[in-house]
Amino acid sequence: MEQALELSQELARARVDELRQELEKHNYSYYVLDDPVIPDDQYDQMMLELEQLEKKYPELASPHSPTQRVGGKPREGFSTIRHLTPMLSLSNAFSEGDLRDFDRRVRQVLLPGETLEYVVEMKIDGLAVSLYYQDGMLTRGATRGDGEVGEDISENLKTIRSVPLRLQRIVPELEVRGEAFMPKTSFSRLNEAREEAGEPVFANPRNAAAGTLRQLDPRVTASRRLDLFVYGIGFNRGEMPAEHFSVLNLLSELGFKVNPQHRLFEDLDELIEYCQHWQTERFNLPYVIDGLVLKLNSLALQERLGATMKSPRWAIAYKFPPERAETRVKNIFVRVGRTGVLTPTAELEPVHLAGTTVSKATLHNEDNIRDKDIRIGDLVLVQKAGDIIPEIISSLPEKRTGREEIWSMPRECPACGSKVVRSEGEAAARCTGMACPERLWEELVHFASRNAMDIAGLGPAVTGQLLAAGLIADPADLYTLRAEDLMPLERLGAKSVRNLLAAIDASKDASLDRLIFALGIRHVGERAAKILAGHYGSLDRLMAATEEELINIPEIGPKIAASIVSFFENGQNKKVIDKLIAAGVNTVNEKAGQAGGNYLSGQVFVLTGTLENYSRQQAQALVERLGGKVTSSVSRNTNYVVAGENPGSKYEKALALGIKIMNEEEFKDMTERYL
Ligand code: IVH
Numbered sequence: 001m002e003q004a005l006e007l008s009q010e011l012a013r014a015r016v017d018e019l020r021q022e023l024e025k026h027n028y029s030y031y032v033l034d035d036p037v038i039p040d041d042q043y044d045q046m047m048l049e050l051e052q053l054e055k056k057y058p059e060l061a062s063p064h065s066p067t068q069r070v071g072g073k074p075r076e077g078f079s080t081i082r083h084l085t086p087m088l089s090l091s092n093a094f095s096e097g098d099l100r101d102f103d104r105r106v107r108q109v110l111l112p113g114e115t116l117e118y119v120v121e122m123k124i125d126g127l128a129v130s131l132y133y134q135d136g137m138l139t140r141g142a143t144r145g146d147g148e149v150g151e152d153i154s155e156n157l158k159t160i161r162s163v164p165l166r167l168q169r170i171v172p173e174l175e176v177r178g179e180a181f182m183p184k185t186s187f188s189r190l191n192e193a194r195e196e197a198g199e200p201v202f203a204n205p206r207n208a209a210a211g212t213l214r215q216l217d218p219r220v221t222a223s224r225r226l227d228l229f230v231y232g233i234g235f236n237r238g239e240m241p242a243e244h245f246s247v248l249n250l251l252s253e254l255g256f257k258v259n260p261q262h263r264l265f266e267d268l269d270e271l272i273e274y275c276q277h278w279q280t281e282r283f284n285l286p287y288v289i290d291g292l293v294l295k296l297n298s299l300a301l302q303e304r305l306g307a308t309m310k311s312p313r314w315a316i317a318y319k320f321p322p323e324r325a326e327t328r329v330k331n332i333f334v335r336v337g338r339t340g341v342l343t344p345t346a347e348l349e350p351v352h353l354a355g356t357t358v359s360k361a362t363l364h365n366e367d368n369i370r371d372k373d374i375r376i377g378d379l380v381l382v383q384k385a386g387d388i389i390p391e392i393i394s395s396l397p398e399k400r401t402g403r404e405e406i407w408s409m410p411r412e413c414p415a416c417g418s419k420v421v422r423s424e425g426e427a428a429a430r431c432t433g434m435a436c437p438e439r440l441w442e443e444l445v446h447f448a449s450r451n452a453m454d455i456a457g458l459g460p461a462v463t464g465q466l467l468a469a470g471l472i473a474d475p476a477d478l479y480t481l482r483a484e485d486l487m488p489l490e491r492l493g494a495k496s497v498r499n500l501l502a503a504i505d506a507s508k509d510a511s512l513d514r515l516i517f518a519l520g521i522r523h524v525g526e527r528a529a530k531i532l533a534g535h536y537g538s539l540d541r542l543m544a545a546t547e548e549e550l551i552n553i554p555e556i557g558p559k560i561a562a563s564i565v566s567f568f569e570n571g572q573n574k575k576v577i578d579k580l581i582a583a584g585v586n587t588v589n590e591k592a593g594q595a596g597g598n599y600l601s602g603q604v605f606v607l608t609g610t611l612e613n614y615s616r617q618q619a620q621a622l623v624e625r626l627g628g629k630v631t632s633s634v635s636r637n638t639n640y641v642v643a644g645e646n647p648g649s650k651y652e653k654a655l656a657l658g659i660k661i662m663n664e665e666e667f668k669d670m671t672e673r674y675l
Contacts, residue, residue, distance in 0.1 A: 011655040019050040023066040031161040032257045070222040070554045078151035081142040084235040090317040117297035121262045125288040126181025136170035159222035164255040173237035178230035182209040186225040187386045198428025205386040230256040283355035291319040327351040336438035340430040361390040365427040375404035447475040452518035453507040457500040476579030521567040523560045539587035600628030609644030
């Protein structure tokens with residue numbers, strides 16, 4: 001018996017190693033190379049198997065396992081870490097002249113006949129961090145802090161998927177430096193959600209990244225999608241290349257994500273041209289850069305130049321001037337969001353800024369307008385937060401004519417006339433009308449949007465027409481629309497009506513995660529919706545979930561959990577869901593199929609050990625009722641092995657062949673929900 005146990009442990013260890021390696025390989029392809037090679041569900045399946053094996057064999061657990069990226073528990077505070085070598089900052093150049101001065105200073109230390117090469121890199125606008133690897137394994141990560149001592153944010157850095165937990169090859173001791181940042185899309189999504197929730201928005205992706213990395217709960221960090229580019233080595237007990245360019249290559253080879261936009265220059269004029277090129281080109285990047293960094297390529301020369309207390313003499317940051325423009329506030333209006341938050345928005349005289357024409361700017365909330373003293377008719381300075389969201393940074397009171405008007409939040413919702421309230425401690429004002437047409441409109445537009453139910457032809461304008469005509473009052477009503485209802489609507493020809501009805505009909509088969517996202521549950525974005533769909537497999541089961549249960553799902557934080565539970569508690573929402581189900585909208589995972597009857601069709605099961613709640617015959621009957629097959633021996637054709645108490649050799653064989661093993665509870669989960 002003992003021998004059997006050892007054997008199974010050996011096999012489990014081999015499988016765990018294999019899974020970890022595979023998962024890391026795919027993680028690398030996906031997050032570092034941006035080139036996924038296997039479908040998401042296959043990845044999820046492997047992750048699940050690894051989680052189960054680690055649970056079953058706790059002695060195989062490891063902090064470096066891919067399952068441990070979001071493994072940390074919320075903390076009280078951060079401890080400190082002393083950097084192996086100080087983390088310096090860069091001195092700045094603001095003009096071509098400054099760059100030429102820098103070049104001149106550097107050339108003074110050149111020996112006769114020596115040439116000079118620069119590497120130019122993007123200056124990512126995030127925050128500097130260090131990652132420490134011992135024998136190829138990530139052991140800790142820290143913020144820059146004061147340059148000497150930073151904070152231990154290991155758990156949070158581990159949640160960044162492009163950070164390797166294990167290097168591609170073993171190096172004895174290595175400290176790398178890089179910039180953690182929030183991509184532009186994550187930033188706008190985060191701020192949108194915060195605005196909807198009445199929470200203060202982040203001024204730029206750098207602040208958002210800093211706030212996210214200093215989160216005490218790593219699950220919050222994980223949910224916010226940070227990324228990290230590595231740009232240098234702080235300490236290396238292995239062999240060092242002679243040039244910075246090769247250092248970057250080495251870092252790539254070790255599995256780090258290195259920004260691809262780095263170039264080598266010998267000619268200063270070409271280098272300056274490259275810098276100027278990025279001044280406007282930067283707006284096309286998916287992350288914010290606030291300049292470029294010039295570094296001497298030769299590490300020997302770097303050493304010769306040395307550093308001051310604050311910054312190296314062998315590198316300099318070329319900083320872009322922030323793009324700002326002056327324009328006039330023509331009017332201030334409020335927009336009612338899906339959750340009823342009233343967001344004041346400025347209508348501007350169109351002005352060209354950071355690559356686009358801007359004619360609107362969010363004013364966030366009443367306090368922001370009062371603090372900045374922004375009035376209708378004012379000349380103001382606008383800039384883009386995170387290169388994307390136009391924002392008024394200040395009014396120019398010295399340019400007032402006296403005809404400007406002070407604005408205040410309406411007391412009644414401009415869309416429905418309901419009372420507007422602002423709760424204690426909240427920045428946001430909200431419309432209290434449950435049936436506010438503006439809210440409803442936003443809700444419906446979201447429901448039909450491309451990443452939700454993807455109903456082509458049902459954009460904001462048509463949605464507005466349907467509401468105005470009284471044809472719909474909630475998303476489920478869409479499924480009752482008939483051609484004769486739509487024909488009388490203006491600008492909708494017979495062909496558009498046909499296409500729209502077909503698109504509405506097709507959306508009934510949308511995947512479960514799309515439906516969950518489409519429902520517009522506060523704080524549940526696309527990613528959370530995917531996780532929930534994967535975890536629960538059906539809307540029914542999600543609706544029955546408790547807060548406690550939800551919090552235990554990786555990446556689902558307490559706020560999301562509370563929001564989900566209260567959404568499904570709401571009677572109005574329950575009614576809409578009932579209507580959706582009655583209309584035939586899909587509420588189960590694709591893999592589960594529509595009809596319970598053939599859900600396990602083509603799946604081969606092997607049973608081993610004693611199950612507590614089923615006899616062999618009962619279990620077999622259950623599988624067969626759902627269209628699956630039960631065989632007596634494990635082979636490559638087996639899809640699942642259900643293992644009860646005291647499993648036999650079939651269990652070992654399944655492990656060896658890498659076949660999915662499930663315990664009784666999982667078997668019950670898988671089968672009973674489709675009966
Ligand atoms: S090198 C000793 N390279 O800019 C030189 N810094 O003060 C260390 N930054 O907080 C910096 N992108 O985090 C370097 N490609 C890059 C960078 C970069 C962004 C940040 C860095 C630091 C600040 C410079």
